[in-house]
Amino acid sequence: MALRCSFLHNLRTLRTARVAVLVIFACLVARTASETVTADECDWTGSGPSESGVTSVYLRCTEGRVTWKHPRGALLVLLRLPNPVSAAAQFRACVRPLKGSGGTTIWLQKRASLKKMFPEVRVKRGVAPPLECALSENGQVALFVETEAGAPDTDLSFQYHLEQLPSSGRFDPEKECKPCSEEELATAFCTSDLVARGRIVKTAENFVLKQTTLSVRATKTLRTLQGDDELENSIQAPVDDKTFHVVVGQHCDARQGDGEFVFMARRKLGDLTLTCAPRLEDWVRLSRRLNRVGASECILTA
Structure with a gap:
């Protein structure tokens, strides 16, 4: 041998x-x-x-x-x-x-x-x-x-x-592209590493990693990053105190749009990966209703 x-x-x-x-x-x-x-x-x-x-x-x-x-x-x-x-x-x-x-x-x-x-x-x-x-x-x-x-x-x-993976044992890449349900939005708000209001100012494609990076100009931070403050070279750290980057699968065809959104992202392998991004006006209505009936794990803010 x-x-x-x-x-x-x-x-x-x-x-x-x-x-x-x-x-x-x-x-x-x-x-x-x-x-x-x-x-x-x-x-x-x-x-x-x-x-x-x-x-x-x-x-x-x-x-x-x-x-x-x-x-x-x-x-x-x-x-x-x-x-x-x-x-x-x-x-x-x-x-x-x-x-x-x-x-x-x-x-x-x-x-x-x-x-x-x-x-x-x-x-x-x-x-x-x-x-x-x-x-x-x-x-x-x-x-x-x-x-x-x-x-x-x-x-x-x-x-x-x-x-x-789900019980089928199959990975569905389109799942991460679907809009979040009300329950998923409430859970994402309470469990995300970063939740912030902002506007998309730029998108960049990475054809090697098959990801789209969204550059977001923050207007209000609702929840901040938690955990180790040490950032590896691979982490997409904020370029200043008002701009941050989130990534999403390239197959989702994310593009720059008008209006203000609430970005909910989790830290995954050094990147901030987008979980949900409802429009601000939709999130305001939903968060008020869910807070009123106590249907979330934490207080939802906008």
């Missing part, structure tokens, strides 16, 4: 990429059976390789971070929902590298094979980091992170976010 697994660092000697993937996967399955498992709920931080070269990390959380200092060898990261409705519950996992250098590769295990997600985890200051998503199989997403011999000794860090 030691001889066969030496191919992990000599993939160029294999004739085809398909053979390389199968060899890596065969070695991974055989070697991780006896590896010491490192477990945590949301985040993992480690350094260097385990004694046999592969460290297994089990994470049960909807979002978190993996930080690998002085990476050497390989990681097997298994992502699972914290409290799934059933053992068969499926989810969508999105991964975004925060920092790293050449010589590190992230593979996604799919149907007994490995698919390369990011050819090289290289994140530069001022450049939006890559983002890739995958559907779970048998209730988990397995990531295999490998370093090559002679790679620079640079820390590697990436974020992940899990979103449970």
Whole structure:
């Protein structure tokens, strides 16, 4: 097995990429059976390789971070929902590298094979980091992170976010484009990281990430960001005290429009992701009515 697994660092000697993937996967399955498992709920931080070269990390959380200092060898990261409705519950996992250098590769295990997600985890200051998503199989997403011999000794860090799928197990990208219902609006207001009134002043398309960024000139902040104040390079931080950026899937065809809206957004993988955006006049009527009958978890303001 030691001889066969030496191919992990000599993939160029294999004739085809398909053979390389199968060899890596065969070695991974055989070697991780006896590896010491490192477990945590949301985040993992480690350094260097385990004694046999592969460290297994089990994470049960909807979002978190993996930080690998002085990476050497390989990681097997298994992502699972914290409290799934059933053992068969499926989810969508999105991964975004925060920092790293050449010589590190992230593979996604799919149907007994490995698919390369990011050819090289290289994140530069001022450049939006890559983002890739995958559907779970048998209730988990397995990531295999490998370093090559002679790679620079640079820390590697990436974020992940899990979103449970409906009972059908299918991801519907159009769902995030549909207008929010009254119940969804009330919930989004009370649970969002940022709720602000404002006007869209600019839109920008990112064809690599398949996202549209909305630049919003705020007229009134209703709820502010909560949590860690430290912003990674990937976070779309406000450019000043009155303008902020929110992202939405490019397939939603979001465009600049007239009028004032109430933007409700959650922080996801470093971005403020738009959840709901009712027109101000509609939100004023709805919030007053829901407050009057006590139909929300918090006091709704406008």
